[in-house]
Amino acid sequence: xxxxxxxxxxxxxxxxxxxxxxxxxxxxxxxxxxxxxxxxxxxxxxxxxxxxxxxxxxxxxxxxxxxxxxxxxxxxxxxxxxxxxxxxxxxxxxxxxxxxxxxxxxxxxxxxxxxxxxxxxxxxxxxxxxxxxxxxxxxxxxxxxxxxxxxxxxxxxxxxxxxxxxxxxxxxxxxxxxxxxxxxxxxxxxxxxxxxxxxxxxxxxxxxxxxxxxxxxxxxxxxxxxxxxxxxxxxxxxxxxxxxxxxxxxxxxxxxxxxxxxxxxxxxxxxxxxxxxxxxxxxxxxxxxxxxxxxxxxxxxxxxxxxxxx
Numbered sequence: 001x002x003x004x005x006x007x008x009x010x011x012x013x014x015x016x017x018x019x020x021x022x023x024x025x026x027x028x029x030x031x032x033x034x035x036x037x038x039x040x041x042x043x044x045x046x047x048x049x050x051x052x053x054x055x056x057x058x059x060x061x062x063x064x065x066x067x068x069x070x071x072x073x074x075x076x077x078x079x080x081x082x083x084x085x086x087x088x089x090x091x092x093x094x095x096x097x098x099x100x101x102x103x104x105x106x107x108x109x110x111x112x113x114x115x116x117x118x119x120x121x122x123x124x125x126x127x128x129x130x131x132x133x134x135x136x137x138x139x140x141x142x143x144x145x146x147x148x149x150x151x152x153x154x155x156x157x158x159x160x161x162x163x164x165x166x167x168x169x170x171x172x173x174x175x176x177x178x179x180x181x182x183x184x185x186x187x188x189x190x191x192x193x194x195x196x197x198x199x200x201x202x203x204x205x206x207x208x209x210x211x212x213x214x215x216x217x218x219x220x221x222x223x224x225x226x227x228x229x230x231x232x233x234x235x236x237x238x239x240x241x242x243x244x245x246x247x248x249x250x251x252x253x254x255x256x257x258x259x260x261x262x263x264x265x266x267x268x269x270x271x272x273x274x275x276x277x278x279x280x281x282x283x284x285x286x287x288x289x290x291x292x293x294x295x296x297x298x299x300x301x302x303x304x305x306x307x308x309x310x
Contacts, residue, residue, distance in 0.1 A: 006081050009142050019135035020079055026132055027076035029122050030115065037072055037114060038065050044110045048103055075139060087143060091150030101151045108144045112137070178244070185240050192233040199226035225264045232260050252296045259289045
């Protein structure tokens with residue numbers, strides 16, 4: 001830690017010389033209760049699910065109790081660069097042993113509550129008590145800031161190759177993914193043009209054919225199938241464009257595509273003599289997909305309503 005760091009903490013948390021003098025004034029009172037503090041602190045640590053993982057034996061517990069007691073006493077001592085380096089060392093130790101940051105936050109919260117109750121009972125002057133509690137809050141906030149900063153720095157340094165190399169790799173992957181999405185859009189546009197041509201051909205076949213009922217039915221069903229395919233392409237193009245603009249893929253679209261495919265298959269098989277037998281499985285699939293489509297629509301509608309309420 002540099003001198004600049006010390007002044008940065010003083011500026012950001014508003015720690016004044018008056019606050020430091022109040023902390024030093026609280027020191028004798030806090031020192032008198034340090035044994036009780038350690039006992040209460042260790043009762044608090046027993047709430048942690050994996051406390052025994054970090055406090056494995058009596059030797060470690062004894063050493064840790066001493067370290068906590070030293071930290072507790074120094075909390076009301078001088079705030080300087082040496083103290084910041086001391087806190088930084090504690091933070092790195094926590095990271096090294098793999099202690100979850102949640103435990104640190106919970107412990108600071110406990111210390112704040114313990115010390116607040118102690119000051120409230122020991123200091124009778126309301127104005128002085130209020131000033132002491134404010135100074136205590138500032139110092140504990142600084143402690144929490146420095147301790148958790150070690151976790152953040154460790155996360156930043158967790159790179160497989162290097163920060164620069166991985167940044168370039170991630171950037172390339174994002175660009176490559178975006179390029180693939182553009183190719184997909186172009187492919188869907190080309191597919192849409194082909195389906196449009198197919199629809200046009202089917203429509204011309206209706207006009208050129210004789211006006212018998214069978215020919216007309218076949219032509220209409222073929223044209224309707226081409227229209228359904230065109231609708232599928234339009235939905236996929238719209239979804240892909242929205243995705244390129246930052247929206248998420250919705251599974252509802254793909255269920256809709258499957259529905260259209262089954263409906264088109266039913267239309268085709270209805271022209272055959274074995275229509276009834278062949279359509280039972282398709283009807284069952286249509287019922288399942290229809291129910292799934294309805295459920296997804298219901299969930300999306302509820303999500304939109306919840307967002308509006310917020």
